[in-house]
Amino acid sequence: MADDALRAGPAIRRLRKRENLTQAAMASRLSISPSYLNLIERNQRPVSARVVMALVEQFDFDPRSMREDEAIGGLDGLARRFADERFADLAIDREELDEFLSTSPQAAAAFARLYDNAGPAGETYQDPLDASRREIERWRNHFADLDREAEELADEMRLSRGDIGLALTERLRERHQLSVRILPREVLPDSLSRLDLHARQVQLSEMLGPASRNFQLALKIAQLEKADEIMSIAQGAKFDDEAARALFKRHLDGYFAAALLMPYSRFLRACDATGYDLPVLERRFSVSFEQLAHRLTTLQRVGQRGLPFFMVRLDRAGQFSKSFMGASTARFAGEEVSCPLWDAHRAFERAGELVVQYVSLDDAGEGQGGWLTMMRSVEGSGAPGDARFVVAVGVEAVLATELAQARGLSLRPADAQRIGPGCIRCYREGCPQRSLPPRGRKLHFDRMRRGTSPFEFGERQG
Incomplete structure (x- = not known):
């Protein structure tokens, strides 16, 4: 929590009012000036590490409350909700949303909760997949205790570059009296793996490749040895639907x-x-490319952080079946569909090849950087002939200059491929790839001229 750029004015103000203190009295207890506290409460100054420690020492204060906006995905999470067509006529920009979130985070969280639980006719509904994703987003897909325990177990098992599958198999045999058996496809036609406690077997489909077999064995160890720890985290999440909790688990x-x-x-x-x-x-x-992509989004250990990667998995229709933002701010990776100008779609036709592209959002300001993205086609379960997807990972270009896949690639902002968040939310004019008109814009029709784009539009409706 010792973040020098942390702005948490509303949380500090609520604490002061809860304690029934004036700004002068609270400033005295924190050993800062009243004017400095006033600036902190108005979000005009960040909360330093020293002030955070003083708050913890002087008051019954949970520093996590200073990051309350993370529960709704921060500014990007709020922006995704306000991108709904029902708000299109209000012309709410990110600067206004940033002010709303920074000055009234609880009001923003209340709006997000109402929005997330409202169905098409206003009825209360919580989509279990969305709810699970939001909980993962709240944690930024980093679970420090699970990482630590997995690292300790890997050391205990002496997992190394040797035969990992053999070590996992031995663990299951010695600790759980379970043997591993590879079964023909006709025996497990609709399953990747099965735990047969009667036969004391972990049964794997012969269609799985080595990386997928290893993952299934590691998964069984997680379920057998860390069930209590994992359930504790899952039970701590606030879900209205047990299906969401099961997905999260x-x-x-x-x-x-x-x-x-x-x-x-x-x-x-x-x-x-x-x-x-x-x-x-x-x-x-x-490991497989998809397993690697997942792992890259989790490297957020305090004092030992990796680069802030995002990861998505999309189908041929451009729909995201997985989306993990981690600490990334790539808004386009959090949408429901992707832009056809993104080369993630080309990766379907280049099976097994790593496709690299430098992209930036079409609404980014002049000279703003974008993201180095790397994509490859994968088969759904790792079994040949299975459903095909493309997995993409990306990191901000300003952080990617020394990466292996960036060598020989220009990362100048002017050289980025401009992409959007999907046609219905993209306001790029004259795009010949456009499939649908943008929501909330007035369409223009000219009988005497046909443009390169199938839809021409102007200012917002309303």
């Missing part, structure tokens, strides 16, 4: 399995040493 199971295969410190050292060379990391840790 399933994510935590997979999180621990990935952390076991890619122990935090050793994995981060390898990232730094190789310049985050994705093919090298895959081979070094015997």
Whole structure:
């Protein structure tokens, strides 16, 4: 919590009112001037590490309340909600949303809660997948305790660059009296794995590749040995639907399995040493591209942070079936559909090839940087002939200059491919790739001229 750029004026103001103190009295207890406290409460000054420590020492104060905006995904999470077509006529920009969030975070959280739980006709509804994703977003997809325990277990099992599958198999045999058996596809036609406690077997489909087999074994270890710890985290989440909790728990199971295969410190050292060379990391840790992509979004240990990657998985229609933002601010990765100008779509036709593209949002200011993105096609479960997706990871270009996949690539803002958040939320004019008109804009029709874009539009409606 010792973040020198932390602005948490409303949380400090509520604490002062709860304690029934004047600004002068509270400033005295914090050993700062009343004028400085006034600036902090108005979000005109950040809360320093020293002031945070004084708040903890002097009051019954939880520093996590200073990050209350994270529960709704911060500014980007709020912006995604206000991008709804029902608000299109209000012309609310990010600067106004930033002011709303910084000055009235609880009001912003109340709006987000109402928005998230309101169905098409206003009825209360909580989509379990969205609810689970929001909880992951609230944690920024970093679960420090699970990472630490997975790292300790990896050391205990002496997992290294050797045969990881053998070590996992031995763990299941020695600790749980379970053998691992590979079964023909006709025996497990609709399953990747199965735990048969009667036969004392972990049964795996023969269609799984080595990386997927290792992950399934690590997953079984997570479920057998860390069930209590994982359930404790899942039970702490505020869900209205138990399906959302089950989805969240399933994510935590997979999180621990990935952390076991890619122990935090050793994995981060390898990232730094190789310049985050994705093919090298895959081979070094015997993981799939999708497993690697997941792990890259989790490197947020205090004092030992990795680069803030995002990860998405999309189908041929451009729909995101997975989206993990981690600490990234890539707004386009949090939408429901992708821009066809993003080369993630080309990766479907270049099976197994790593596609690299430098992109920036079309509404970014002149000279603003974008993201280095890297994409590859994958098969849904790791089984040949399975459903095909594209997994993409990305990091801000300003942080990517030393990465292996950035070598020889111009990262000047002028050279970025401009993309949008999907046609219905994109206001780029004259785009020949446009499939749908943007919501909330008046369409123009000219009988005498046909433009390159199928839809021409002007100012907002209303």
